[in-house]
Amino acid sequence: MRMLSTLAVAASLVCTAGLAGAAPAPMGDKNAFIADLIGQMTLEEKIGQLRLISIGQDMPQPQLIKEIAAGRVGGTFNSVTRADNRPLQDAAARQSRLKIPIFFAYDVVHGHRTVFPISLGLASSWDMGVVEQAARISGLEASADGLDATFAPMVDISRDPRWGRTSEGFGEDPHLVSQCARASVKGFQGASPANPQGVMAFVKHFALYGAVEGGRDYNTVDMSPQRMYQDYLPPYRAAIDAGAGGVMIALNSVNGVPATSNTWLLRDLLRKEWGFKGVTVSDHGAIDELLRHGVASNGREAAKLAIQAGVDMSMADSRYLEQLPGLVKSGDVPVRLIDDAVREVLGAKYDMGLFQDPYRRIGNAAGDPADVNAEARLHRAEARAAARKSLVLLENRNQTLPLKKSGTVAVIGPMADAPIDIMGSWSAAGKATQSVTLLQGMRDALAGNGKVVYARGANVTDDERVVGYLNFLNWDNPEVVQDKRSPGDMIAEAVEAARQSDVIVVAVGESRGMSHEASSRTSLSLPGSQQTLLKALRTTGKPLVVVLMNGRPLTVNWEKENADALLETWYAGTEGGHAIADVLFGDENPSGKLPISFPRSLGQIPTYYNHLRIGRPFTPGKPPNYTSQYFEEESGPLYPFGYGLSYTTFSLSDITLSGQTMPRNGKLTASVTVKNTGQREGETVVQLYVQDVTASVVRPVKELKDFRKVLLKPGESRVVTFPIDEDKLKFFNARLEYAAEPGDFNVQIGLDSESVRQQRFALQ
Ligand code: NOJ
Numbered sequence: 078m079r080m081l082s083t084l085a086v087a088a089s090l091v092c093t094a095g096l097a098g099a100a101p102a103p104m105g106d107k108n109a110f111i112a113d114l115i116g117q118m119t120l121e122e123k124i125g126q127l128r129l130i131s132i133g134q135d136m137p138q139p140q141l142i143k144e145i146a147a148g149r150v151g152g153t154f155n156s157v158t159r160a161d162n163r164p165l166q167d168a169a170a171r172q173s174r175l176k177i178p179i180f181f182a183y184d185v186v187h188g189h190r191t192v193f194p195i196s197l198g199l200a201s202s203w204d205m206g207v208v209e210q211a212a213r214i215s216g217l218e219a220s221a222d223g224l225d226a227t228f229a230p231m232v233d234i235s236r237d238p239r240w241g242r243t244s245e246g247f248g249e250d251p252h253l254v255s256q257c258a259r260a261s262v263k264g265f266q267g268a269s270p271a272n273p274q275g276v277m278a279f280v281k282h283f284a285l286y287g288a289v290e291g292g293r294d295y296n297t298v299d300m301s302p303q304r305m306y307q308d309y310l311p312p313y314r315a316a317i318d319a320g321a322g323g324v325m326i327a328l329n330s331v332n333g334v335p336a337t338s339n340t341w342l343l344r345d346l347l348r349k350e351w352g353f354k355g356v357t358v359s360d361h362g363a364i365d366e367l368l369r370h371g372v373a374s375n376g377r378e379a380a381k382l383a384i385q386a387g388v389d390m391s392m393a394d395s396r397y398l399e400q401l402p403g404l405v406k407s408g409d410v411p412v413r414l415i416d417d418a419v420r421e422v423l424g425a426k427y428d429m430g431l432f433q434d435p436y437r438r439i440g441n442a443a444g445d446p447a448d449v450n451a452e453a454r455l456h457r458a459e460a461r462a463a464a465r466k467s468l469v470l471l472e473n474r475n476q477t478l479p480l481k482k483s484g485t486v487a488v489i490g491p492m493a494d495a496p497i498d499i500m501g502s503w504s505a506a507g508k509a510t511q512s513v514t515l516l517q518g519m520r521d522a523l524a525g526n527g528k529v530v531y532a533r534g535a536n537v538t539d540d541e542r543v544v545g546y547l548n549f550l551n552w553d554n555p556e557v558v559q560d561k562r563s564p565g566d567m568i569a570e571a572v573e574a575a576r577q578s579d580v581i582v583v584a585v586g587e588s589r590g591m592s593h594e595a596s597s598r599t600s601l602s603l604p605g606s607q608q609t610l611l612k613a614l615r616t617t618g619k620p621l622v623v624v625l626m627n628g629r630p631l632t633v634n635w636e637k638e639n640a641d642a643l644l645e646t647w648y649a650g651t652e653g654g655h656a657i658a659d660v661l662f663g664d665e666n667p668s669g670k671l672p673i674s675f676p677r678s679l680g681q682i683p684t685y686y687n688h689l690r691i692g693r694p695f696t697p698g699k700p701p702n703y704t705s706q707y708f709e710e711e712s713g714p715l716y717p718f719g720y721g722l723s724y725t726t727f728s729l730s731d732i733t734l735s736g737q738t739m740p741r742n743g744k745l746t747a748s749v750t751v752k753n754t755g756q757r758e759g760e761t762v763v764q765l766y767v768q769d770v771t772a773s774v775v776r777p778v779k780e781l782k783d784f785r786k787v788l789l790k791p792g793e794s795r796v797v798t799f800p801i802d803e804d805k806l807k808f809f810n811a812r813l814e815y816a817a818e819p820g821d822f823n824v825q826i827g828l829d830s831e832s833v834r835q836q837r838f839a840l841q
Contacts, residue, residue, distance in 0.1 A: 212264025239292025244628025248672030479663025501648025518654025592628025
């Protein structure tokens with residue numbers, strides 16, 4: 078439907094894909110056009126459309142071309158150049174009987190050739206312009222490489238940082254993640270998925286993947302309907318409402334039923350309740366995995382369950398191809414179900430604009446870039462600007478930062494010169510050789526004015542088991558390369574470098590593979606090798622600036638207490654090194670805020686801020702006995718959601734409410750005055766939280782409902798006004814009705830989720 082308006086102008090065009098001789102349907106009428114095409118297809122051709130092939134994994138290229146020409150492939154993923162995709166499209170759009178184009182997809186999650194900060198970093202900007210722009214440029218670069226679709230955004234709420242894929246999402250909060258979901262879809266697709274300079278967004282992983290038990294990847298999810306509807310489902314919904322053309326189905330089960338065979342999820346919720354009109358794809362091999370989940374005893378049953386549940390395309394497994402013909406023949410699967418799935422696949426291709434022009438994004442050979450990795454194809458300035466906004470200043474004792482551009486800086490640490498790691502996981506077609514590392518960024522910033530001395534200081538980890546795991550998939554070209562010197566020698570060199578310097582900038586964290594798919598951790602601390610390095614550097618007495626590079630919250634208690642400055646940089650992407658140097662030297666005033674809480678210890682997980690109220694809460698300043706807490710350590714997170722410092726300071730006034738009561742369907746406003754009380758211009762994020770004081774079900778202690786990022790000159794004040802309407806007060810009650818209940822509400826406004834001002838009003 079989305080495309081109809083765009084294509085209305087093309088209403089006079091006729092289908093070029095239909096059988097010669099058959100009266101083609103007008104292309105401007107999507108439904109008629111697709112119905113007409115389906116009417117011409119054999120069962121084998123229909124089943125072919127449901128097949129999504131992984132390039133380089135499923136079969137060699139000559140065989141793939143034959144399969145495509147035979148009408149047995151609907152789309153592919155993992156090939157990333159126009160030259161690679163063209164012969165495949167030729168096989169589909171020129172050689173196959175019905176000339177139905179295929180589409181090309183890829184995991185373009187936070188950049189394509191240019192790598193932007195990981196999603197957790199983008200979310201830290203709390204700037205939807207930044208999030209949208211990163212997606213827009215990713216889509217632009219991907220489409221320029223002949224891609225039509227991306228398996229993104231990944232909007233799984235993640236409250237358990239043991240989960241390695243925390244890095245791929247936008248954090249723990251339903252509102253913030255939903256905003257990021259919307260902005261990403263807008264960015265990737267532009268005005269519509271037919272945009273030749275954008276790609277169709279496949280939101281993933283539907284659903285609840287971030288809640289896997291114990292943070293163990295691929296594990297089960299067991300969740301109350303209230304929590305699902307209230308907290309975990311809104312970001313998928315937001316992406317769909319923003320027009321995402323596709324949905325990727327999660328690998329986990331949901332309350333005992335794998336998402337891949339979950340009719341409630343895919344038909345009742347997604348299609349009937351939410352009105353989703355696009356295409357669904359399974360995740361990699363997920364139909365096959367129904368056997369291992371133990372809900373299908375053979376491939377036939379697996380295929381039947383998946384097609385019945387509403388899985389339109391099967392990714393990288395052959396169950397549909399092998400089993401659907403027999404299932405249809407025996408009457409176990411009505412051909413209507415196949416037609417429904419084919420309609421969605423063809424609909425997606427129609428929406429991508431591929432029936433108008435299968436080469437819409439591939440272009441012709443004469444226009445192919447001579448070098449796909451050419452510098453001129455990168456968007457460095459935009460990547461640097463986004464990365465600057467994604468950095469979160471956690472500590473800054475005695476104004477250690479910003480540094481002066483003079484003297485000698487010791488740049489130390491296993492992450493300081495790590496061009497692969499700084500890209501983060503899912504770095505698409507990014508090239509490590511084009512990354513600016515922290516070392517490079519510091520050298521560029523100091524060029525002509527100061528000196529950099531460098532020492533690696535430690536390996537990311539000395540645990541060979543971990544190194545073996547991280548290199549498992551790429552032994553030929555290992556990502557984690559161990560320095561063979563002894564830890565003692567490396568530390569001695571680093572300490573010596575520090576002694577010769579005025580300040581230490583040490584980059585520590587996780588190699589990117591540690592925060593990735595299938596990289597769940599049992600510890601959230603820095604590996605021992607890096608802790609030893611930090612402690613040795615501390616003994617030099619030099620100012621210690623710790624730069625964190627990681628894809629999940631870490632338990633950085635020692636670092637919090639001992640670093641003079643602590644900067645969370647996530648994985649900041651192609652221009653990461655420049656952006657970090659910009660912040661360290663004060664060319665950029667940091668303004669990022671945490672999109673996820675940092676726990677004090679592993680045992681404290683989960684530490685998300687918007688937890689439900691309880692009967693015996695721990696109250697700071699009151700005796701902890703018989704309250705809900707851990708007796709061995711302090712309560713509350715190490716760093717709360719929404720937290721982040723600046724080189725300037727801000728004050729916040731009390732809240733002014735426009736009224737004490739709000740009528741049904743009425744409106745209120747809550748205003749605060751935020752003032753820059755420091756010496757330099759800076760941005761902060763004013764955050765609005767709401768607490769329902771009494772309701773028919775237990776409600777969270779607070780929930781983020783709105784935020785504004787404001788830029789203020791020194792001494793400048795601004796009144797920030799948040800409108801509050803009934804929508805902001807609604808929740809899913811015990812019967813899953815979405816409604817606001819009359820009674821008192823606390824409005825809280827702060828510059829993080831913990832230090833807030835509060836006022837109360839009543840909904841009548
Ligand atoms: C498996 C991952 O779970 C998913 O996020 C990704 O899109 C597919 N593989 C395709 O690469």
